[in-house]
Amino acid sequence: MKIGLPVKLTLRTIALVYLAVLVLFPLGAILYRTFEDGVVTFFEQITTPAAQSALQLSLLIVAIVVPINIVFGVITALALVRGRFRGKGVLEAVVDLPFAVSPIITGVALILLWGANGWFGGVESLGFKVIFALPGMVIATIFVTLPFVVREVEPVLYEIGEEQEEAASTLGASSWQTFWRITLPAIRWGLTYGVVLTVARSLGEFGAVIMVSTNLPGISQTLTLLVNSRYEDFNQQGAYAASTLLMAIAVIVLLLMTALDKKRTKQ
Numbered sequence: 001m002k003i004g005l006p007v008k009l010t011l012r013t014i015a016l017v018y019l020a021v022l023v024l025f026p027l028g029a030i031l032y033r034t035f036e037d038g039v040v041t042f043f044e045q046i047t048t049p050a051a052q053s054a055l056q057l058s059l060l061i062v063a064i065v066v067p068i069n070i071v072f073g074v075i076t077a078l079a080l081v082r083g084r085f086r087g088k089g090v091l092e093a094v095v096d097l098p099f100a101v102s103p104i105i106t107g108v109a110l111i112l113l114w115g116a117n118g119w120f121g122g123v124e125s126l127g128f129k130v131i132f133a134l135p136g137m138v139i140a141t142i143f144v145t146l147p148f149v150v151r152e153v154e155p156v157l158y159e160i161g162e163e164q165e166e167a168a169s170t171l172g173a174s175s176w177q178t179f180w181r182i183t184l185p186a187i188r189w190g191l192t193y194g195v196v197l198t199v200a201r202s203l204g205e206f207g208a209v210i211m212v213s214t215n216l217p218g219i220s221q222t223l224t225l226l227v228n229s230r231y232e233d234f235n236q237q238g239a240y241a242a243s244t245l246l247m248a249i250a251v252i253v254l255l256l257m258t259a260l261d262k263k264r265t266k267q
Contacts, residue, residue, distance in 0.1 A: 027247070034240040045241035050217035054226040055245070060134075061222065062202045065141045069198050073149025074191065078183075080150070081157040095151070098144050106143050107211020110136060136212035137220060141205050145198045152194035153187050160186045189260065196257040200250055 034042055045051065076095060080088065098106070112118050114130040123130060130136045164186070168178045184191075206224040213220040215229060223246050230239040 030240055030243055030247070033236070034244040037237060041237065042241050042244070045238045046245045048238075050221070050226060051223075051238075051242060051245070053218040054221050054223045054242070057134075057221065058203055058223045061138055061141050062199055064138050065145060065202050066195055066198055068142055069145055069149050070191065070195065072146070073194060074153060074187070076150045077153040077157055077187075081154055082162065095147050098146050103140075103144055103205065103207030103209075104211060106208040107140055110140055110143075110208075110212050114139075131212050132214045133220065137209050137222070140208035140212050141202050144205055144208050145201045148197040148201065149191065149194035152190045152197070156187045156190035157183075192260050193257065196253055196260065200253045200257075203246065203249055203253070 046055075076091070079085075080092065080095075111131055114120050114123070114136060116124055116131075118131075120130075128135070130139070160183075164182050165178050168182050169175075173181070204224060205222075206228070209222060210225055210228070213222070213225060215221050215225050217226070217229070221229065223242060227239050227242045227246065230236075230242060
């Protein structure tokens with residue numbers, strides 16, 4: 001069915017208005033409020049000790065979460081695509097669980113498991129604190145970002161098939177050599193795409209992290225928690241500045257993702 005020019009223009013207009021109302025106008029308002037007192041004020045707000053500590057903690061969590069998700073995601077994707085075992089459907093459901101469960105519920109569940117009175121709360125007696133410390137924040141972030149690498153690598157594995165891997169095995173290559181020289185180069189763009197999504201999600205996580213964090217500046221306050229804390233303290237200028245910093249990092253990540261996607265398409 002051919003769509004006439006008036007219909008196309010109408011659909012485009014509706015889409016643009018929809019995006020403007022939901023995305024452009026709110027972001028524009030944040031940028032306006034951020035810089036209405038000048039660029040100097042913005043830099044003063046994002047260079048405070050609390051802001052610097054929050055940014056460092058956010059980047060530290062990303063640095064821990066991404067490698068773990070890479071290893072887990074690739075192994076799980078290989079198991080789902082190449083494996084034949086009972087419980088495969090259950091594993092598929094577990095991978096998608098973070099999409100269905102509210103991050104707040106995730107935080108509550110972690111407290112029930114790792115809190116002082118939780119099932120594994122005994123680890124605190126050994127001097128290893130999980131809840132209201134960095135480990136709990138890392139576990140919460142790992143959970144909410146768990147599906148991304150798996151779901152980006154899985155379709156690529158289906159697409160490339162098993163012929164090259166079987167040929168390498170026939171020629172005497174070990175499993176590790178086959179993975180390193182055949183499988184990994186073939187899935188590198190899907191893996192990269194999953195990593196970028198994981199980074200973006202890790203930086204923006206709020207619900208699960210706030211449940212397992214003390215939210216104390218300089219101790220366990222990420223950049224998203226800093227935004228919330230400043231807003232609650234009626235420091236709106238500081239909240240807008242921190243939001244803009246977080247938004248700038250997210251835009252850089254999204255631009256990187258777009259560039260990688262274009263490069264993958266050309267190849």
